[in-house]
Amino acid sequence: MSAEDRYERAARKAQAEGRVPALSVALHRADREPWVFTVGDSGDPGRPLNPDTRFRIGSITKTFTAVLVLQCRDEGLLDLDDPIAKHLDVPAHGDATVRRLLSHTSGFQREPYGDVWDTLVAPDDAGLIAELDRAERVLPNARRFHYSNLGFAVLGQLVAKLRGGTWATVLQERILDPLRLTATTLEPPAQAAVGYIVDAYSDAARPEPQTDLGGVGPAAQLWSTASDMATWASFLAHPELIDPDGKVLAAATLEEARFPATTANDTLWSVGWGLGLILVPHPKRVVDVGHDGAMPGFLAGAYGRRGNGIPDGLAVAVLGSSGTAGEINDLVPELLSLSAELDPAEIRPWRAAPPAPPQYRSILGPWWGEGSQFVFSWHGGALQARSAEAPADTPPAIFEPLAGQPDVLRTVSGREAGELLRLTRSSTGEVVTMHWATYRFARVQEGFDGGRASDGAS
Missing domain, CATH: 3.40.710.10 (DD-peptidase/beta-lactamase superfamily)
Structure with a gap:
């Protein structure tokens, strides 16, 4: 039928x-x-x-x-x-x-x-x-x-x-x-x-x-x-x-x-x-x-x-x-x-796309904020972020840079929509710290005092 x-x-x-x-x-x-x-x-x-x-x-x-x-x-x-x-x-x-x-x-x-x-x-x-x-x-x-x-x-x-x-x-x-x-x-x-x-x-x-x-x-x-x-x-x-x-x-x-x-x-x-x-x-x-x-x-x-x-x-x-x-x-x-x-929707084939702009490539990958891991990626021409524990169908947060401020991005949809993402760079230009909705994000898991979780009690 x-x-x-x-x-x-x-x-x-x-x-x-x-x-x-x-x-x-x-x-x-x-x-x-x-x-x-x-x-x-x-x-x-x-x-x-x-x-x-x-x-x-x-x-x-x-x-x-x-x-x-x-x-x-x-x-x-x-x-x-x-x-x-x-x-x-x-x-x-x-x-x-x-x-x-x-x-x-x-x-x-x-x-x-x-x-x-x-x-x-x-x-x-x-x-x-x-x-x-x-x-x-x-x-x-x-x-x-x-x-x-x-x-x-x-x-x-x-x-x-x-x-x-x-x-x-x-x-x-x-x-x-x-x-x-x-x-x-x-x-x-x-x-x-x-x-x-x-x-x-x-x-x-x-x-x-x-x-x-x-x-x-x-x-x-x-x-x-x-x-x-x-x-x-x-x-x-x-x-x-x-x-x-x-x-x-x-x-x-x-x-x-x-x-x-x-x-x-x-x-x-x-x-x-x-x-x-x-x-x-x-x-x-x-x-x-x-x-x-x-x-x-x-x-x-x-x-x-x-x-x-x-x-x-x-x-x-x-x-x-x-x-x-x-x-x-x-x-x-x-x-x-x-x-x-x-009569399900057509499955569209994946196709390779241009890479992330050079100024955002050092962001890609896992970051830690509030003790939890988030993954930042570049898809569909935009920077995205998703909790590592989120179900696969969870819409990502999507960011757009402010006019004239490439290191300050607005969350335009998803988690923390409306909030700012601020990038802090090293002397070589790599992003080393980020602040999203004022919470600090680092490459390693840290406490709120900035100490590494892996160091245990001091």
Whole structure:
């Protein structure tokens, strides 16, 4: 059975066991043609289910809003630690910072004021802000994770204010058009699937109403296809492949967004949250990056996978027309794992490369710091360091020299990221001592008084 046959079987199983009226799945990789599959019935007799059928993606919308906010930061329009009152005229909660809203740690209540899920009437843009004083801060700022659609709705209004337009127009101009996500829309098009609630005790399925979220749109409004969402998830995890020129967002900024800002549970650290992104860790330093979505009649998931041995650009999106089938979201990591297992990444051959620059060659090899051994090496055009006891898959620390100061290097990633490495040379120019994050490193094992460990007691 081929890899694609296994994918199809997994999708068919999820649709059947979850009793999902319509299921659309897409798997994206940089080294393969996209795999797209649909099974079920769109709910519209005149429009059979196909890869262009559109589904509500719910809170995956939040990842788009997060990218729009980060664009504003990169262009100097805001700082992530700015209080929202610096940019928006709000009647309350103006001390909430952009960063806390992005990471769901602002303490905002989950939804806007009122029973919007009873009335299915959401406030418009102006009403959302005007009624902010009627919403609670259910937790102190920065106390802990608390998911908030209201928080992301406010971030959408912030982007609109800074750009001088609406959230929808800014989204179209700054993300959807540049990435050619032509099937992603604010409103349901003619080829939209019908969303259902499926009865728990029979095979009956009741259509759910289509809901316009108005001012809450930046949290959950969008419709899309599995293909568009798999491409988007690949962008979130592998922007250097989808957006190599950084026209939408710099790869370094998305790396920042992917760093865990909080966890969802204080005792079970199985899910993390970055800046608008859900982070799901797996063994062997593998992590899924993306978001789930839920709206009446629809569930969705779109994640890219990063880590050792993971195929470049690997991402999966699963969209379904049931609001009750957890199998829709469970299928995403299953397909990601199947792809990595059944169709693994190409093993690239090792090739010789130019040697380290002369001024750094005397560094290469083992050094001792804090009583432990570290190995310094030159790979990929950069000085690196790794604890001799670290597992083989541990990312190394990587250093870059400061401009005009070849003997002072900044740790740009890995252990002690941000800290300086200072080199001390002998009269012949060889490096004889180093200080990394102020700790002394020597060629032999030393105590903190500088004496050799091998000398024993004096």
